[in-house]
Amino acid sequence: MTPQSDEDEVWRQIVASFNDTAERDSADQPWPDSENVPAEPARRVVKPPEEEPAHDTSPDDDEPRESRADEEDEGHFEPPPPPPLPKLDLPTKLAWVALFGGPAYLLVAAMASWHMEGWALFTAVAAFIGGFVALVVRMGDGPPNDSGWDDGAVL
Numbered sequence: 278m279t280p281q282s283d284e285d286e287v288w289r290q291i292v293a294s295f296n297d298t299a300e301r302d303s304a305d306q307p308w309p310d311s312e313n314v315p316a317e318p319a320r321r322v323v324k325p326p327e328e329e330p331a332h333d334t335s336p337d338d339d340e341p342r343e344s345r346a347d348e349e350d351e352g353h354f355e356p357p358p359p360p361p362l363p364k365l366d367l368p369t370k371l372a373w374v375a376l377f378g379g380p381a382y383l384l385v386a387a388m389a390s391w392h393m394e395g396w397a398l399f400t401a402v403a404a405f406i407g408g409f410v411a412l413v414v415r416m417g418d419g420p421p422n423d424s425g426w427d428d429g430a431v432l
Contacts, residue, residue: 369415372415375404376405377408378404379400379405380401380405383402
């Protein structure tokens with residue numbers, strides 16, 4: 278027999294036994310103890326640190342003892358304050374106002390049941406679309422201006 282015919286025979290056997298039930302021999306096997314899950318997960322108990330007696334720090338001590346607050350803060354990370362937001366130029370500010378102002382006007386007018394003329398609807402929708410397009414066009418996808426002559430790996 279060729280290797281191809283052996284492989285075909287194996288596939289025929291797999292397909293023929295697809296709907297057969299599994300043998301019950303595997304049900305008689307004992308469950309391994311390493312697979313058992315404990316009834317209640319083990320809990321870790323942490324004892325609070327014992328209070329140390331206060332040390333007298335006299336002026337003749339070489340190294341004064343650190344305060345208790347410093348010891349409690351050990352390992353605590355406080356991030357630095359974030360940098361200020363960049364200053365926006367007038368066209369960018371107008372684009373943001375148009376982007377949010379158009380839908381805001383439509384929402385307020387609809388909730389207040391104001392009668393809106395066709396030109397007002399057109400202006401609100403045009404402001405939204407224009408603001409969005411202006412912001413996308415001003416995004417820019419080139420390298421920064423201060424990158425020098427060799428950009429290297431630009432991500």
